[in-house]
Amino acid sequence: MSPTALVVADPRSPVGIRTTLEALGAARALLDRSGGGKVALALLGHGLGDVPEAAKRWGADQVLVLDDPRLAIFRSETYAWGAEGLVKRLAPPVVVLLPGSTMGRELVGRLSARLGGGGTSEALELELEETRGLRVRRPLFGGKASETLSLPFPAVASLRPNAFAPSEASAAAPVEAVELPKAGPAGPGAELLERSPVPVSDTPPLTQAPVVVSGGRGLRGPENWPLLEDLARALGAGLGASRAVVDAGWRPAAEQVGQTGASVSPQLYVAVGISGAIQHLVGMSSSRCIVAINTDPSAPIFKVADYGVVGDALVLLPPLTEAIRRARAGAGP
Amino acid sequence: MEAVVCIKPVPEADSRLRVAASGVTYDPEGVRYTLNSTYDEAALEEALRLKEAGAFEKVRVVSVGPPRAEEGLRYALAMGGDEGLLVETRPDDLLDPGFTAAVLAEAVRSLPHDLVLVGRRAGDDEAGVVGSALGEHLGIPSFAFVTGLTVSGGGSPLKVRRFTEAGEELLSVPPPVVISLLKGAQDPRTPTLPNILKARRKPLLREPWTEVLSRHPGAPVRAPAMRFELPPPRTGAHLVDYQSPAEAAEKLVKLLREEAKVL
Numbered sequence: 001m002s003p004t005a006l007v008v009a010d011p012r013s014p015v016g017i018r019t020t021l022e023a024l025g026a027a028r029a030l031l032d033r034s035g036g037g038k039v040a041l042a043l044l045g046h047g048l049g050d051v052p053e054a055a056k057r058w059g060a061d062q063v064l065v066l067d068d069p070r071l072a073i074f075r076s077e078t079y080a081w082g083a084e085g086l087v088k089r090l091a092p093p094v095v096v097l098l099p100g101s102t103m104g105r106e107l108v109g110r111l112s113a114r115l116g117g118g119g120t121s122e123a124l125e126l127e128l129e130e131t132r133g134l135r136v137r138r139p140l141f142g143g144k145a146s147e148t149l150s151l152p153f154p155a156v157a158s159l160r161p162n163a164f165a166p167s168e169a170s171a172a173a174p175v176e177a178v179e180l181p182k183a184g185p186a187g188p189g190a191e192l193l194e195r196s197p198v199p200v201s202d203t204p205p206l207t208q209a210p211v212v213v214s215g216g217r218g219l220r221g222p223e224n225w226p227l228l229e230d231l232a233r234a235l236g237a238g239l240g241a242s243r244a245v246v247d248a249g250w251r252p253a254a255e256q257v258g259q260t261g262a263s264v265s266p267q268l269y270v271a272v273g274i275s276g277a278i279q280h281l282v283g284m285s286s287s288r289c290i291v292a293i294n295t296d297p298s299a300p301i302f303k304v305a306d307y308g309v310v311g312d313a314l315v316l317l318p319p320l321t322e323a324i325r326r327a328r329a330g331a332g333p
Numbered sequence: 334m335e336a337v338v339c340i341k342p343v344p345e346a347d348s349r350l351r352v353a354a355s356g357v358t359y360d361p362e363g364v365r366y367t368l369n370s371t372y373d374e375a376a377l378e379e380a381l382r383l384k385e386a387g388a389f390e391k392v393r394v395v396s397v398g399p400p401r402a403e404e405g406l407r408y409a410l411a412m413g414g415d416e417g418l419l420v421e422t423r424p425d426d427l428l429d430p431g432f433t434a435a436v437l438a439e440a441v442r443s444l445p446h447d448l449v450l451v452g453r454r455a456g457d458d459e460a461g462v463v464g465s466a467l468g469e470h471l472g473i474p475s476f477a478f479v480t481g482l483t484v485s486g487g488g489s490p491l492k493v494r495r496f497t498e499a500g501e502e503l504l505s506v507p508p509p510v511v512i513s514l515l516k517g518a519q520d521p522r523t524p525t526l527p528n529i530l531k532a533r534r535k536p537l538l539r540e541p542w543t544e545v546l547s548r549h550p551g552a553p554v555r556a557p558a559m560r561f562e563l564p565p566p567r568t569g570a571h572l573v574d575y576q577s578p579a580e581a582a583e584k585l586v587k588l589l590r591e592e593a594k595v596l
């Protein structure tokens with residue numbers, strides 16, 4: 001009895017697509033480890049245009065398209081209803097994997113409640129348990145601990161961004177358009193009044209960025225941020241900050257990492273001039289690799305960091321940015 | 334209109350965690366709890382400001398948790414909540430978030446709820462699944478990652494501003510609705526002494542969770558924890574030694590490329 005995996009795509013943004021590819025990669029790896037099985041990709045929306053054409057090469061065995069005016073804006077209600085219809089068409093047992101975008105993280109609660117199986121968010125590791133369900137390891141307390149849950153089928157899990165390798169481009173999978181029943185979810189819907197464009201920025205959003213570069217009070221003042229921004233650009237990184245510099249008004253609140261800010265878990269986290277207070281650590285300690293730059297060798301940040309450079313950030317940043325640029329250009333050390 | 338805010342005490346960020354004897358959760362011994370998660374307090378503050386602006390007649394607070402959660406509810410009443418409901422669990426009842434949502438739904442269903450507010454996620458399990466699961470159980474819409482909320486009262490639609498990676502959206506949503514706030518109001522108020530005293534006389538109802546759940550249609554599934562783990566202690570950073578800043582940079586880049594393989 002091989003299980004079927006259903007990935008619900010989020011094609012609305014580059015982050016959505018990247019996390020969708022991660023979910024497809026995770027689904028394939030999960031099934032391959034337990035003797036194979038089919039990976040289906042669900043595309044929900046309205047006026048999807050050429051998205052299905054592109055998505056058939058994202059690595060699924062089958063692409064199911066639900067193009068319906070009732071799915072024009074993302075609402076967990078209508079999307080859970082649409083996804084439920086697809087789950088019922090697939091050979092059980094079914095595992096639903098959702099991208100780590102806002103869509104996936106919002107849908108998981110509603111969809112698992114609707115399907116009557118188990119559901120959880122922020123999955124770091126997945127394992128099938130023969131007939132019973134899906135085992136999921138996920139972080140707790142900002143990565144200070146983790147738990148492993150056993151989700152009964154049909155199991156639904158949204159994935160932690162950057163925790164799984166994205167799927168690779170594949171041969172074209174068959175695309176099937178699926179009709180939704182006329183009778184929809186009860187209750188009036190929502191009306192979209194306006195959509196403001198994504199603020200133009202050459203750095204990715206913090207919580208999903210594969211690399212994050214954060215600055216603290218050790219940078220001395222907002223006038224030194226261009227040094228950090230140069231490093232972030234060289235790394236393709238999102239910009240973060242400690243609360244001390246947000247409180248001082250040097251940086252916007254949206255950049256704050258920590259207990260009262262964003263939780264991030266990138267592949268690489270670079271903490272510059274940040275002491276490493278516990279309230280900061282809970283927001284970033286589950287990052288895969290942590291680098292700290294600090295003048296004080298006894299700063300607590302060095303206890304959680306993998307690599308450290310003791311020294312003045314203002315002096316160290318320019319050559320570091322330069323070295324990274326060269327390494328990325330392929331001419332590096 | 335009337336609002337319900339769901340709140341939960343969570344361990345303090347600097348709590349030292351140890352694996353419990355059962356191996357499936359942490360040892361509560363020595364863990365200090367916050368009165369309420371900071372996200373929940375921000376959600377309550379948001380609801381209170383809306384009430385003061387005339388959007389709601391009443392703001393009720395609900396918590397599913399052990400007896401000590403009563404302290405958090407009293408604090409919420411001292412901040413300005415009108416009534417509290419504690420759906421009481423015992424310390425060894427491990428309720429996963431999906432299951433909690435089913436219990437919570439029955440508690441909320443027993444109260445007028447034009448708006449149900451929840452925080453972004455809990456500070457312990459960080460799951461963020463309760464909001465939309467609650468919406469499903471109650472059969473009403475839900476919206477998460479909400480960054481702004483306008484409620485004019487009288488049953489008219491709410492204006493909901495939410496974050497998406499494709500840009501911010503402004504939606505018009507008729508009540509009742511569950512809203513999960515990305516960030517609530519900043520600087521939640523600290524209760525004054527007179528309000529703390531007044532809160533002691535505000536109604537606070539307690540009900541065992543099993544009783545509340547018995548009103549739930551069907552048996553919600555449980556997703557039991559099998560294991561609770563602490564990461565191996567980090568061994569401390571590999572400090573790069575160097576003569577010049579340029580050398581530090583070259584050495585660090587080499588380590589990141591060849592050893593950590595993150596470049």
Ligand SMILES: Cc1cc2nc3c(=O)[nH]c(=O)nc-3n(C[C@H](O)[C@H](O)[C@H](O)COP(=O)(O)OP(=O)(O)OC[C@H]3O[C@@H](n4cnc5c(N)ncnc54)[C@H](O)[C@@H]3O)c2cc1C
Binds near residue numbers: 283
């Ligand atoms: C309830 C609560 C919630 C909180 N939430 C958060 C949160 O979400 N996020 C958060 O970050 N904090 C949070 N804090 C604050 C936290 O406790 C720390 O105060 C804060 O993280 C410190 O910021 P910092 O590291 O930038 O500053 P500091 O602690 O002042 O550290 C500055 C560091 O820079 C180093 N330094 C100085 N000069 C240089 C130089 N030239 N080059 C390199 N290094 C240099 C110093 O050695 C020092 O280690 C919270 C606190 C509380 C009480």
